């Protein structure tokens with residue numbers, strides 16, 4: 001009698017949305033761990049494009065992921081062009097490509113789809129899961145705006161790059177007694193701006209969560225002048241907007257795709273120029289430098305852990321889960337049923353680094369009453385009716 005040869009279990013790995021430093025570490029962590037569990041791994045080339053293109057799925061072996069830890073980008077390629085649940089073109093509309101993709105994956109013997117990405121990718125994971133394709137989600141975005149997790153892969157490296165930019169701008173700002181604006185990414189969340197701004201000692205940090213008042217920015221520059229400091233550093237999140245103003249887009253969102261943001265710092269420059277401050281003002285848009293380059297050691301290690309944990313979940317067939325970091329530890333939570341609010345998060349303007357920035361005199365551009373009210377809010381005790389004698393730790 002001939003013994004039947006069991007086919008190895010097969011899973012498919014995909015990185016949705018834009019690249020982020022550390023995504024290669026996720027792939028490597030996954031592939032190496034999967035090998036130990038006897039799982040066969042396919043990779044989808046260029047994100048969701050690989051799922052709709054017959055040659056889009058390629059085997060991923062330990063040999064394929066050799067040497068990729070220090071590399072930026074994503075060895076599988078990335079694309080934000082394809083959303084499997086929308087048709088692109090003249091008449092964009094929701095589409096039912098999902099069931100076809102699921103059928104295709106099943107025909108290839110793929111038992112689960114592992115999706116690496118931010119909120120958009122997690123939404124796609126929810127949809128695939130609802131269509132009966134078991135999924136696992138792994139958190140990756142430089143924006144750190146994915147809900148339910150303390151950190152996402154790529155954020156640390158992006159903040160590092162942005163912090164170095166603030167440092168570099170400081171010296172030239174001081175030499176020329178200029179006001180320097182630095183626009184950073186982050187979409188509708190101000191995590192990168194806040195973290196790089198505080199780390200780099202910025203004087204003003206404008207984030208989407210706090211619509212700014214121009215008079216506060218001007219007052220900060222004037223206050224510094226009075227102290228003999230003839231230069232100022234302003235970090236502007238791309239999603240920042242003045243009170244009553246709009247978030248600026250360079251390209252509107254198509255159905256199933258997010259708009260591209262840009263122009264926040266150019267608008268602020270114009271607003272400041274109109275104030276005749278007596279300073280030269282220059283602006284730098286950091287752009288995709290924040291997404292490129294070698295990942296930090298932190299993101300490599302986080303990526304390895306995320307990938308490895310994802311493979312572990314697959315080995316145990318714990319599908320329908322999304323990996324999150326809580327209390328510094330990896331956990332998994334259900335993919336479905338948590339809704340939009342759970343997929344997205346933004347800076348807590350009353351606590352953490354925003355609070356530290358405010359208490360340490362960084363101008364966040366908010367109305368004076370709001371600043372005063374927030375300054376008396378303590379982490380442990382909620383709202384004070386009168387100011388504490390010393391700020392709490």
Ligand code: F6P
Nearest residue numbers: 018080142143185186187260261
């Ligand atoms: O979500 C990551 C991110 O880098 C955002 O911070 C930024 O707004 C956007 O992607 C840029 O997208 P693209 O690479 O398509 O220009």
